[in-house]
Amino acid sequence: PRTDCIAAEQLCLSDSTCNATYRILENCAVAKTRLLPLDHDSRVRCLNAELDLGNSSLLHCKCHRRMKRQEHCLRIFWTVHSSVTDGYFNLETSPYENPASEEHWKTDYDKLAALLSGKDCSQLSGDATNPCLKATHVCNLSKKCVRLRTDYASICTKGAGSEDTCDRRKCHRGLRNFFEKVPEDFTKRILFCPCQDELCGERRRKTIVPDCSFQYNTKPNCLWLLDSCLEDHICKSRLADFQQNCQPADMSPDGCSQHNHAACLQAYMGMIGTPMTPNYVSNSSVEISLWCTCESSGNQKEKCDQILGMFESNKCL
DSSP states (O other): OOOBHHHHHHHHHTSHHHHHHHHHHHHHHHHHHTTOOOOHHHHHHHHHHHHHTTTSTTTTOBBOTTOTTHHHHHHHHHHHTTTTTTTSSOOOOOSBOOGGGSOOOOOOHHHHHHHHHHOOOGGGGGGGTOHHHHHHHHHHTSHHHHHHHHHHHHHHHTTTTSTTTOOHHHHHHHHHHHHHHSOHHHHHHHHSOOOSSHHHHHHHHGGGOHHHHTOOSSOOBHHHHHHHHHTSHHHHHHHHHHHHHTOBOTTSTTSBTTSOHHHHHHHHHHHTTSTTOEEESOTTOOOEEESOBOTTOGGGHHHHHHHHHHHHTOSOO
16 A cells, blocks of 8 residues: 555655755745745756655655544645646645545444334434435434534534634534544435435535535635635645546546546545535535635636536536
8 A cells, every 4th residue: 555645754754865855845835835936946946856756655655534644644745746736726636545445434324224214203204205314313323423413513503694703614624524534324425315305405405504614795706715725735635636536527427537426425525624615506406516706707717617617517526
């Protein structure tokens, strides 16, 4: 398996040549995050340093979505790949390990669901027509699922609806916690439950407490949303992962160029709890979007439409 970036960094720092090259790249990355324009010589020096790492395990290291020091790992990845994001939002490489090679959890979802259908409770009678409600009830039977769901729900509903009191950053952190730490058996069913009616659709749309996590009083420009995403290591990484795994392809049966719809759904879940949090647009459809607009984008309208289009008209998703 590929080395994770934290281990690769330690290896590099213990070697004097690699260490010196890495320090150059750190300076390049700092200049980039502060949006300081690099002169020609500096750009060449940065590019050469990246090329010098050619055989180092640093250049091919990856991170895990569920690792403890995820932000530290991602910072290392983008330090080494700082030229990837030059002046455009097409982030070619995902810093994350392919989901297939991450170990999958054995979960007791089916056992809990069976337990639930065995209970003859009057309050569950609506479950047959509302899969979203059923998914929530099953989550309530799992200690971890209910704890982390209650956590984000209470943070995100605190003062929701009024711009001043909802702590969006905390709400986003709570959501990321939920989607990272609860097995996908639970999270996918809660987020992607199939609905036949608007009541169910309303519940599905409100899964992520959109008043706090998704909506602002006025829709910002999508380019602004992108900029705030690229300044954040986690958001930038999730976006790169989303672009890699949700690349649409007309000729593919599932609409995905990677032929892996499940990986795309996982990458979509990764975007929730970042500045570019997507959500369902209404109670009556499965269409999703970002909360932003491309009006008044001037000569960057095409780039803005592309950002929005990744979510709004993406066949793979």
